[in-house]
Amino acid sequence: MNGMLRVRRSRGVLSGLLLVLLGAWGALVPFVGPYFHYAYTPDKAWTYTTGRLWLEILPGAATLLGGLIVLASSYRPVAHFGAWLAALSGAWFTLGGLIGPTWVKMHMVPGVPVGGAATRAGEQIGFFTGLGVVIVLLAAMAIGRFSVISVRDARRAAVTEPAAAAANGSRAATTGSSRRWPSLRRTAPATDTDSTAEPATETAETTTAARS
Numbered sequence: 001m002n003g004m005l006r007v008r009r010s011r012g013v014l015s016g017l018l019l020v021l022l023g024a025w026g027a028l029v030p031f032v033g034p035y036f037h038y039a040y041t042p043d044k045a046w047t048y049t050t051g052r053l054w055l056e057i058l059p060g061a062a063t064l065l066g067g068l069i070v071l072a073s074s075y076r077p078v079a080h081f082g083a084w085l086a087a088l089s090g091a092w093f094t095l096g097g098l099i100g101p102t103w104v105k106m107h108m109v110p111g112v113p114v115g116g117a118a119t120r121a122g123e124q125i126g127f128f129t130g131l132g133v134v135i136v137l138l139a140a141m142a143i144g145r146f147s148v149i150s151v152r153d154a155r156r157a158a159v160t161e162p163a164a165a166a167a168n169g170s171r172a173a174t175t176g177s178s179r180r181w182p183s184l185r186r187t188a189p190a191t192d193t194d195s196t197a198e199p200a201t202e203t204a205e206t207t208t209a210a211r212s
Contacts, residue, residue, distance in 0.1 A: 007146060009074045012083075015142040016071025019086045020064050022135050026093060027060025031129060038123060040111035050107040055096045056127070062089040063135055070142050084140040090135025097128045 031046045033039040042049065062085055069082025100108025103181035110128065124132070 016067045019067025038197040051109040053103030054108045059089040059092045079146045083139045087139035090132045093132030
């Protein structure tokens with residue numbers, strides 16, 4: 001069973017790498033976008049706001065972390081966790097700009113896109129909606145890939161599990177034999193005493209018979 005939970009690391013390399021890049025983009029674009037006139041207000045580089053923390057920095061960091069887990073993990077449950085973390089972060093990128101302003105006390109205000117109509121549409125797609133959709137898509141693909149047990153995985157598990165069972169069996173046999181050896185050592189002196197005592201008894205009986 002444990003062999004089925006293992007998977008080749010190469011299965012999540014592409015999805016994990018793309019998730020890492022998209023997470024870094026989502027967390028950094030509000031700070032570097034103003035250099036290229038691609039920004040939400042306040043359109044000044046490296047300007048921190050609470051809205052950027054909740055709607056861009058945190059989901060971007062979570063996406064990056066999920067991508068790293070997908071990229072490096074060879075254990076299905078761990079890889080699933082990373083993919084789900086990225087998927088939820090992508091969903092927050094898409095919906096956070098709509099839900100956040102309703103939580104007045106949290107100050108989740110994304111700001112206003114700057115520029116013309118086409119530029120504002122591109123900023124909405126690149127900062128929030130489109131970015132979140134792509135992250136969710138990649139994370140869903142990673143979840144699907146890690147959920148499938150291929151023929152190669154089944155063969156690897158069939159080879160690995162008997163080998164592990166044999167190794168455990170030999171280890172248990174070695175441990176059992178090491179436990180039996182001290183008892184043999186303890187019984188050995190008693191056997192030697194009995195063997196020496198018997199000739200002495202026979203000699204005494206012979207001497208008594210000769211005297212009589």
